[in-house]
Amino acid sequence: MSTINVLSVVHDEFGVPSKVLKSAQSTIPKALSSNQVLIKMLMAPINPSDINMIEGTYHLKPQLPAVVGNEGVGEVLEVGRNVDYLKPGDWVIPSQAGFGTWRTHAVDEVEKFRKISNDIPPLSAATLAVNPCTAYRMLKDFGNLQPGDIVIQNSANSAVGQSVIQIAKAWNLKTINIVRNRDNIDKLVSHLKDLGATHVVTEDFVRTPGMKELISSEGRPKLALNGVGGKSATELLRHIGSKGVMVTYGGMSRQPVIVPTGVFIFKEVSAVGYWNSQWNVENATSPERDLMFDELCDMIRECKLIPPQSEVFNLENFAEAVQSAMEGFQEKKKVLSMENFD
Amino acid sequence: MSTINVLSVVHDEFGVPSKVLKSAQSTIPKALSSNQVLIKMLMAPINPSDINMIEGTYHLKPQLPAVVGNEGVGEVLEVGRNVDYLKPGDWVIPSQAGFGTWRTHAVDEVEKFRKISNDIPPLSAATLAVNPCTAYRMLKDFGNLQPGDIVIQNSANSAVGQSVIQIAKAWNLKTINIVRNRDNIDKLVSHLKDLGATHVVTEDFVRTPGMKELISSEGRPKLALNGVGGKSATELLRHIGSKGVMVTYGGMSRQPVIVPTGVFIFKEVSAVGYWNSQWNVENATSPERDLMFDELCDMIRECKLIPPQSEVFNLENFAEAVQSAMEGFQEKKKVLSMENFD
Incomplete structure (x- = not known):
């Protein structure tokens, strides 16, 4: 034939x-x-x-x-x-x-x-190629994270969000994960904690004094990952630490990112973007890309990345x-x- | 006594x-x-x-x-x-x-x-210590500028803005300078051009096809300097080049910086802040600070920075x-x- x-x-x-x-x-x-x-x-x-x-x-x-x-x-x-x-x-x-x-x-x-x-x-x-790689690069290339550091993210239940939770766990990073409230929230919280989430909180909780207590016990995140935009991104900026980095990789809310001037000037926060397709173009045959796939496949074999x-x-x-x-x-x-x- | x-x-x-x-x-x-x-x-x-x-x-x-x-x-x-x-x-x-x-x-x-x-x-x-130093550091530390590159700024008539124009001129950088319209605009334009501004345009002009022509003849700026916030900052983002950097050093409009998600993700623009007082704290006795004052004083003696x-x-x-x-x-x-x- x-x-x-x-x-x-x-x-x-x-x-x-x-x-x-x-x-x-x-x-x-x-x-x-x-x-x-x-x-x-x-x-x-x-x-x-x-x-x-x-x-x-x-x-x-x-x-x-x-x-x-x-x-x-x-x-x-x-x-x-x-x-x-x-x-x-x-x-x-x-x-x-x-x-x-x-x-x-x-x-x-x-x-x-x-x-x-x-x-x-x-x-x-x-x-593997889109969501886990996006999560891997954001955790690796931004915020100069060290074991024990804290990352905050919205859209924590998205495919990228779940990859972030698992890769962060494998690298001994703590995560504060923000999800939208829903009927079966307990099930979702327990699923994300099973994946390795340190904290799972709702968008409603983020605006309460409880969130401030959480942040003051854990310290301020060095990295914020934003897949939503709008108010949700502004909340991330409220809690991120001085000299922190917010990486935007999605805009599910279809609202722009709104940054109070003082967050840039006095808190010295940087706001940047990450687009996996463009990274791939610029790193088609880079050693970093080989290393990333090797590490991610190892995590998959060890059931650290499902x-x-x-x-x-x-x-x-x-x-x-x-x-x-x-x-x-x-x-x-x-x-x-x-x-x-x- | x-x-x-x-x-x-x-x-x-x-x-x-x-x-x-x-x-x-x-x-x-x-x-x-x-x-x-x-x-x-x-x-x-x-x-x-x-x-x-x-x-x-x-x-x-x-x-x-x-x-x-x-x-x-x-x-x-x-x-x-x-x-x-x-x-x-x-x-x-x-x-x-x-x-x-x-x-x-x-x-x-x-x-x-x-x-x-x-x-x-x-x-x-x-x-010297506040405005020229702010301008110097923003032009030196962000956007990896090379002679011939283009910088766009709002608030171009402010003290920082005028320093930016002069230092950029001394370093062979081109500037696109946005000012608010006013009665004696011709006088202002000619003053800023005397200082070394490559282009001086009004905020009204920025929203016309003429601005697009200007950008397409000069190329897109690698660096945008924002002292205003609000719509004015959004206009800078519209014209900045891919992988460009916007540095916010002031917020005269008292409006936040609003960044469409795609500007971060697809245009790969970084938005950061600069605060001179904090730089001074971190560089109280740094050689970069000595070099900066030496260079600025040389420019003053040569009447390149008035x-x-x-x-x-x-x-x-x-x-x-x-x-x-x-x-x-x-x-x-x-x-x-x-x-x-x-």
Whole structure:
């Protein structure tokens, strides 16, 4: 057989996912050019940025028509004759955002792929490149943290937030984790504490004297991680320590970050941003990136970094999966599986 | 004569300057202890932070009763027997904020003073420590500027703003200077251009397509200096380049700095603060501080850094001077002179 049948999830215009997404059948030749690699996709998550890219509202706009999906893990089936970096059976993830992971197979130049351990759960491999890497870099590159230091974060129940909790725990950092109040708050608190959270508090609690007591017993955080913006970010700034750093990596509230002038001048706080896709562009082959994947895979093997609670859909049920990913409170990440394809 | 009669401007409560400021007569002994220095003050400016300190609204609250004034130049009259750093005839400025410069004479430990060239105009020496040093440090320590690079600033007509223009010019940096519109705008534009401003634009112009043309011809600034906050700071962020730095050193509008999330994440802009008083505390005897004063005094001698346009009041007329300093648009900085005292 000289070709492979491929099923992809694509769109040829920007818009509401339920209207613009469709599946496409295609074939790719099995004969590879010298630098190419053929992979079979295993799993790919549905991230909020995927939805925004479909809508055309994300900072990265793919050229249309586009295969959807920025993250996921695949298995190498065949490599071109000049490819030494990979061999059949290796697992790979896309080196950069925009690869198009929601498909059963892909052929591309070897430079487009990064090898990843194939002795970790596929779900961990498929969800490693965006959220755990974002958490890792923010904890590593900002605030000059030492063991025992304290980090405060909002959106603590998000995928990034849960990664922050676990990586901080592995590095002996303490965390103060802010979540929105909800009916089953006790269950959430206990889940995050099981992951390693030092403190879990609600946004309501943050505005009470109890929060001041907590801060005065623990000391002021050197690093604040902001995935929300608006009032929630302003609360982080209220509690961060002098010369602290606030890293913004998301803006779930769709409100800007508001910083009182005195926080900059007298508290000497720095406010910066982190964007994982850009870091990857600038560090495509950096040793820091290799070290990061090695460390994160070690944590996964030691069960110090578990994948997000997930609900798995077969790729052909992408429409249902996307719909489900867009509905309100997300207890579980939606993940597409290609394992039932040859 | 074994004592010196001293006239000081003091307050023993916080409040409106016209109500709480008063002059005080005192005497100080001429006999110095081994580490002390006796100085005669020559000149001291009235800065906005002096007013706020009198009101009790500044971040630094002096212990009361307090002698007013953070900045100024004095001449050494006598030194204690262990003092090698200074000799009679030397000029000095306070090493740190909060010294109390609005008085005719002072005695204090030698560590409280920093020697400054006595071959520059007294007005330059009296106004060097706050505004030119703030401008120097912001241009030197942030944004990694190279000759030819562009800096954008609001509040360009302020004392800091005018120092920024001149120091930038001396260092071959280009400046885009934003000022508020006013009746005699042409006169202001020509004054700032005489100082070395590359471009002077009004806040109204900043929101027009002309500003975009200006930016696209000059390139995007690597550094933005914000003394205003609110909308004015948001405009700086609109024009700053990718990976640029915005340094906030003042908040004249009394509005916070509002940063759209994408400016942090996708434009990778850092927002930080600079406070000269704190820098001085951390660099009391650093070589960087010596180098800064040497360079600034060289610029003054070469007429590359001229003092702000000023109106001089005798110290005993402090009430009139303070009142005048608090009135709306300030064409000229108000400065107190002690030269008619012995």
